[in-house]
Structure formats: C-alpha cells, structure tokens
Amino acid sequence: MAASDYAVPENLMTDSTPSSILIIRPSALGDVCRTVPVLASLRSAWPDARIGWLIQEEFSEAVSAHPALDEVVPFPRQALRGAWKSPRRLLKTLAYLRSLSRPGWDLVLDCQGLARSGLFAWFSGAPRRVGFARAAEFGWVFLTDRIPCSQRHVVDRTMALISGIGVPVKMDMSLHVPDASSQQWRLHPQNPGAPYIVLAPRSRWASKEWPRERWCELMGSLAAHGHRDFVLVGSSSEQASIDEIAASVGVSGVRVASLAGRTSVGELLAIIQGANLVVANDSAPLHIAVGFSRPLVGLFGPTDPEEVGPYGALEHVLRPPTATGSGHDYRASSTSTNSLDGIALDQVLEHALDRLGAR
Structure with missing residues (x-):
C-alpha cells in the first residue's frame, strides 16, 4: 500500500489515553526548537503521561529544561556514525536500537520524517507509530498511522500530526534555559x-x-x-x-x-x-x-x-x-x-x- 493510499480515521486517539509517549525529532537545532509545540500539545492533552524526546545528544539542552518533558532520550549520532563500515559501531548501533523499546512506549510521533527516524519509531516497539504519510526515504513504511500533511510552513505540517490524531493543537513555541x-x-x-x-x-x-x-x-x-x-x-x-x-x-x-x-x-x-x-x-x-x-x-x-x-x-x-x-x-x-x-x-x-x- 502506498503512503498516499492510507486514510487516517478522524479523532484517532480520542478513545485511548497513552501512558508513555515518545517524540522523535533528533535534529537539526532549529527544527528541534520549532517542534516544541508538539510537546506542549501532548502535555496539555495528557497531563499524566510520561513524555520523552529522542534527540541528538548535543542538542538535548534545547528541550531538557522544558517543564512538559519528563525524559530526554539521547541519540549519540557521532558515536554511531558510519556503523556500516565498522563491526564495532554496527554492534553499538544495534544495541542502541534495541534499547529504544525498554521504556515501553505506547505512542510515538516521528516528527523528522526520514528513514532513520522511522526506524527509531519501529524499534521503539510502540503499538502506535504516527508520522508523515509522505515521509522521505520511505520512512513511512515504519509507521502504523500516516498523516497527510499539505500545509506550507514546516511548523504547520508538523502540527498536522497532532491534529491528525485528534489532539487539540497548543501553539506554544516557548523554550526554557537550563x-x-x-x-x-x-x-x-x-x-x-x-x-x-x-x-x-x-x-x-x-x-x-x-x-x-x-x-x-x-x-x-x-x-x-x-x-x-x-x-x-x-x-x-x-x-x-x-x-x-x-x-x-x-x-x-x-x-x-x-x-x-x-x-x-x-x-x-x-x-x-x-x-x-x-x-x-x-x-x-x-x-x-x-x-x-x-x-x-x-x-x-x-x-x-x-x-x-x-x-x-x-x-x-x-x-x-x-x-x-x-x-x-x-x-x-x-x-x-x-x-x-x-x-x-x-x-x-x-x-x-x-x-x-x-x-
């Protein structure tokens, strides 16, 4: 089934309450900062949920002090770079991917929309993995729920993932300094x-x-x-x-x-x-x-x-x-x-x- 063939049910998440949610947006720094409304919206919808953010470790301070975030899941990109060239790095990469499922996520939102972020979502083990219907590099194949997004601005496209699962959008761009x-x-x-x-x-x-x-x-x-x-x-x-x-x-x-x-x-x-x-x-x-x-x-x-x-x-x-x-x-x-x-x-x-x- 092609990504464009997928139909998203209206109010997809209104009948369930996830206890643990993972946002996947590893990079780049500017993109991380403008994804913060996703976190604010999820926290407003589910105040008791545990919310984590998978982020490139050098950018973690951009979100670590945000009061809506419970956990930073660091992505050690430099340590894992070139895994296909090194058996040692390949083993480290596989160990990292396996570690993503240990917290027991209920819901994952892939806000990056690439093959790598889609792979992270799949390895999270979450029963519901939400992302862009037209995620690049065939990243959509790792998702259970593919949201059509035609908005012009990247922030509006990202927030379409939130409205697409029936969560009210809270357009709060506020950042917090550690x-x-x-x-x-x-x-x-x-x-x-x-x-x-x-x-x-x-x-x-x-x-x-x-x-x-x-x-x-x-x-x-x-x-x-x-x-x-x-x-x-x-x-x-x-x-x-x-x-x-x-x-x-x-x-x-x-x-x-x-x-x-x-x-x-x-x-x-x-x-x-x-x-x-x-x-x-x-x-x-x-x-x-x-x-x-x-x-x-x-x-x-x-x-x-x-x-x-x-x-x-x-x-x-x-x-x-x-x-x-x-x-x-x-x-x-x-x-x-x-x-x-x-x-x-x-x-x-x-x-x-x-x-x-x-x-």
Whole structure:
C-alpha cells in the first residue's frame, strides 16, 4: 500500500489515553526548537503521561529544561556514525536500537520524517507509530498511522500530526534555559553586562549567508545609533570566520564578543534569551529567538521563509525580490539569483532599528 493510499480515521486517539509517549525529532537545532509545540500539545492533552524526546545528544539542552518533558532520550549520532563500515559501531548501533523499546512506549510521533527516524519509531516497539504519510526515504513504511500533511510552513505540517490524531493543537513555541546555562551566561567574562544585540552571520551553506563585510557595516551603523554591544554566535566550524568578522569592525567604541564555537546549546539559549535583538541568516538562532519572544530580523535567500522562516514573525524577514526556491533549496550557488547580496545594508538597519524601538 502506498503512503498516499492510507486514510487516517478522524479523532484517532480520542478513545485511548497513552501512558508513555515518545517524540522523535533528533535534529537539526532549529527544527528541534520549532517542534516544541508538539510537546506542549501532548502535555496539555495528557497531563499524566510520561513524555520523552529522542534527540541528538548535543542538542538535548534545547528541550531538557522544558517543564512538559519528563525524559530526554539521547541519540549519540557521532558515536554511531558510519556503523556500516565498522563491526564495532554496527554492534553499538544495534544495541542502541534495541534499547529504544525498554521504556515501553505506547505512542510515538516521528516528527523528522526520514528513514532513520522511522526506524527509531519501529524499534521503539510502540503499538502506535504516527508520522508523515509522505515521509522521505520511505520512512513511512515504519509507521502504523500516516498523516497527510499539505500545509506550507514546516511548523504547520508538523502540527498536522497532532491534529491528525485528534489532539487539540497548543501553539506554544516557548523554550526554557537550563538553570546551569543561565548561571554560566550570567557569570561569563564576555557577557556585556549591558543591553546587547546577537548576530548570527554564518550558515552551514554559503548560499544562505549575507555578505560578511555587511555584518561589520551593520555593527558600525547600529553603533552610530547608540547600540554598541554585540555578541556573535555560531558553530565551531564557523569560529574562525566569525572571529574575523568580530576583528574587522574597526569602529571605535563598538564592543564585540565572538562566542562562535565556544558555547553549549544551553548557553546559546541563555544568550538569545537576554538579547535586545537577534539578526541572523536562515539558521537556528532565529527559531530560538521565536522561542523567547525576542525581536528579530531574518535574512533569507534560497530558502522560502513561508516554508521555513521564523514562525509567527515572517513580517520581520527580508528576502531579495529576485529570490526563488522552496524550503530546502539551500545548496544553490551563492552567485545565483538566490544570493543575499540583494538585501541592502540600509534595509537591515531600518528593520533592526524598528525592532529595537518596538521593545
């Protein structure tokens, strides 16, 4: 039976009460953050259920402090990578898969929609495994209940899994910082100790990046309006280039702390929670900003914000008028019409000042 042939009964779950529920959304960080309404909805529907979240272990702090979550089920992706090349890693992978059934899950929601996440759902042993009817890589074959999802934005598509099983949607995007991470940021030697702006100037894909020299110009222009403290964030692979941006500002009185590759996910949440403004390419900091209701300006090119932009804040996204592409067209050449070169410095500055004034 093809995935498209599957019919989902109305109010599928209203006649049963699961005692244990597993959310599967291992990665990426931004996707994890915008899946939080699934957790909120499940907790609201079943306040006494035990709810776990299978998540890539390095991202676990994004959800570990959420009051609706009982358990983090870490996925050690790096330790298991390349299992098919190594008998030892293959045995570890099989042991990990077998371990997923031990908690005795009643209901699993595969919010990732890939073959790997579908396999996790199957190995969970849950009698009911819910996911996308058109999950990629034939991931739908591992599911018992395949939900048709035609919504445009990825958050709305994910929440269709919730409404598809008869659970009322609770659109709560709120994130929560682990206490230890809050304390670490309060005491951090590079905490500005004054109102600051967070910038995320890099991306894994060059086509999703605003030109690096404009980030320096933006900081100088914002400083001219009295906003002089900046915290730059990014991954460890982006550390060297972001450090270069921080060192290239060249404007007297501008204070820039480059923390790329030097923070945990929990500290990143704490940094963004305390920001007056977040300006970022299409990357996780935008979705974290949504989770803390922080003012933001998003810069998009080959990816369509109507599909993958900061949920509920699309009016604060800039995209070149010539840009084309869907939510996943980020491998396009940075010299194509999708290039963020078409976003002018003055546009970003105007939106940034407007968002700062709205505080």
